[in-house]
Amino acid sequence: METGYRAILRLDDSTSAVGAAESEISSWLRGKRKNGIEVTEWDGPGEYRLGERADLSVVHGEEGLDGSRRRLYRLRESNPGGTWTVSVYAFDVPEARSNRQTLVVDVGTDAPDVYGAVYNTAPPTLVRDILSTYPARDGATPLTGEPQFVHGDEVDEVFAAITDDTRTASVIVAPMPWGNEYESDWREIVTSLTVESVGVASTYVLDTEATEALAARLPQSHVVSKGVIRTFSPRVALDVEGDRLRHRMLFPDTLARAVNSKSKKVSRGLARRFAESTRLRFIERELPTDVRRGIALLERAETTAHTARQVERHRAEIDLAFAADSATEIVHFHHALETEPLRIPLAVLVERWLGPDVDADADALRRLGAELDARDAEIAILKEQADKAANSREELRDDLEAAKKLADDMQLLATIAEDGENKTAKELATLRQRMFEDGKGDLTFVAPEEDIWDAPGDIESLIALIAPGSNHPVHKRVEFTGDESKALDIDRGGLGLRYAHAFWEYVRVLYDYAEGKLAGKVSVGVHAYLSADHLPGHKCAPVRHAPDESDTTKRNWGHEREFAVPKEVHPKEKVRMYAHFKPTWANAFAPRMHYLDHVDETGKVYIGYIGKHLTNTKT
Incomplete structure (x- = not known):
């Protein structure tokens, strides 16, 4: 289960975090009656059935000598939208130097990854209720x-x-x-x-x-x-x-x-x-130290209480089974006790497991069997918990390895970018020096750009600048006609800022290319324009541009590159776009921007796709 929401609320010292949690959770549950919650109260720690598809687990941590109290309230609920777990941790630590009253609210759901969990999880109304009632x-x-x-x-x-x-x-x-x-x-x-x-x-x-x-x-x-x-x-x-x-x-x-x-x-x-x-x-x-410690204490207490409840249930099942024993089994116990080779070992076992004051009779053997069965159940439960912990460790190890690989990739790419920047700076300094030596120093002045050309901070803002209806000057020459949801997946992956800046550079390349072509200053295609230093306009490195796809890609996956265009571009309102830009950053997502150069016909470049790398021979 992935965490989709977390809030850490520091309350005033005069407010009891435990009291606030109990009051607000009870009120919150009453408001959920229309969702199938039938029981809205509880009495102490334990497991509570609130409705057909909802359970509440209440855990009390061990109270400290300083009067500290820690509580965990965990609601598990299923509905047509999925399975949700809302966990409220309440920490009342009156002798702490700071942050004496704290509430932590976590929401988990059965999403495939943290990005899906965050997108599909709304903050529980419980949080708004708390913030509306208590200063935080x-x-x-x-x-x-x-x-x-x-x-x-x-x-x-x-x-x-x-x-x-x-x-x-x-x-x-x-x-x-x-x-x-x-x-x-x-x-x-x-x-x-x-x-x-x-x-x-x-x-x-x-x-x-x-x-x-x-x-x-x-x-x-x-x-x-x-x-x-x-x-x-x-x-x-x-x-x-x-x-x-x-x-x-x-x-x-x-x-x-x-x-x-x-x-x-x-x-x-x-x-x-x-x-x-x-x-x-x-x-x-990373969680604050006091929160991390408090959560660890409560989750240990939760595991202990859960194990005890499972063992107790198993004991009850065993007691029922023994209550149904036949008289024949009683006779077998008596016979075992009267058999000389078995009598003394059985007496030792009874004393070891049940105590020295218990007689080794048939009833004691029945109790001994129940105790051993219960211990066996406890061991099985602990083994199950150990297996879960081992699986969690493996998942964490995999996540750590993936994070290390990503860090290595980012370090390599940052080094490449820095090397490129240093090379460009060196070339610029050399050219400026030559111009000054040639008496043309005034030509080195570059006027600052208007704010309107600043790069957007995410893909959604980028789309707004080039989508139909935009008032930005760039839209006069560059228009987005594709599926916005595919583009917005980049923002959901946490890469929006980086790729929005990259794609904005390419949009500006296309804008200046189109303007130059319409003014008669450019007579070549986009790729040749990028490679021609003598042609004016904004440019990116030619290596970031692909004018076409391979024959294999077009033959096998050409249909994936068919994107929407206005009717004046094509009567079917769809064309294949093989030319594309490819940002520097390498990862599994590897976004691309596919476009159609239609400047000669309609005066525009149409961007039909921004999103995850489409299928080719390498994906």
Whole structure:
């Protein structure tokens, strides 16, 4: 079972985490009666049947001498959507130096991997209920169940949250795009956008004055602006320009495509994708020491209690079996005790297992048999648990090996990229020096680009710039006509930032190529354009481009490369696109971007596919 959601809520010292958990879980279960929950109360530790497809396990950790209490409440529930396990860990440690009251909420599901689990798991309403009832924080940053509206004179709190080095949650800043009179509409949009981020992010909606005040306190690299929703990851480095890439921006074009004009709510798909990176970080990062220790104590107690219950059930089954013994078996016991070679060994066994004060009679032998059977059952249960632990270790070892391989690949690719950058810098320095020596130093000036050409932070934002209806200048020459869901799989794999930047470079190549061709400055195809230094325009390394596929690929898998186009391009509204761009980064996913050069006919390049590497002789 994969973890799809995790939240760590630090409550005020004056609030009992155990009391809060018991109260809110009971209330939460009452709200689930329509889903088949029939029992909503429990009494102490144990296993409780709540309904036909729901069980609750309650575990009490050993109470400490300092008055500390630790509790685990684990709800297992099945519905048509799958099997879900919601685990609530409550830690009440009154003598701790800090974080005396903590709740941890985990949700697991039967997804094939963590990405699928995160995408398919919504934060339980229990978390929103807790945050709406009790003050909670992450580091020094408040966590709330709803976005907080901020006026101009309250911006200090937002700046403090952004720069809070102790937080692990994200800070989402949503400046209003319109006048303050549209506050309710914008609040509704932001609330629906962040519904999947509850418990793992603090969200602030800024009015016009607050937006201006916050922008004045942030460097240009980390600036916030009207209508652009920015997610600040932990450990913000305002003095490092490159740190800006860690803090994603959701632009109005992307948001507008997902907003229902009547309800003012964002689509569930965008809300899920918007929360994914933050949710993944909470699941994959190392747990705080106090949380890790508390969870380990409770899970040990849970294993002990589960083993004891299984053994007890087995004992009860054995007792029933002995109660049904025939009189013949009793006679056999008596006969064994009267047989000289057996009498003394049997007496020794009875004394060893049942105690010195127990007579070696037929009843004692029956009890001895029950005890040995119970011990045998306990050993079988422990063996089963050991096998599960061994399997978990094997899975962890496989994950570690995969992580090491990925790290090695990334190190190699980073080295290649750095070598390429150093080579380019050396060539640039040489060319600049020659131009100065030739008296043409003024030609070395390169004007900064407009912000509108900045690379998007994820694939969804990239698609918004080139999809039909986009207002971006690039859409005039480059249009995406493919299946967006295939492209968005890249974001789900946690690679959105990296590949969005790469594919944006290729989109710009195609834009400048098309503009140059229409202006009569380019008369060759894309691949020749990339290799021609004398032709003006944005370019990438030719090795990143493939003008065609092999004959084998076209013969066997050409149908996979047939993508949608407008009717004015082809009456069947589909054509095969063999030309494609291929980013540097090598992994099993290896995304590609297939396109059709139709500049001579319609003045555009059509991108029919962005997504996982399609089948060829090497996949």
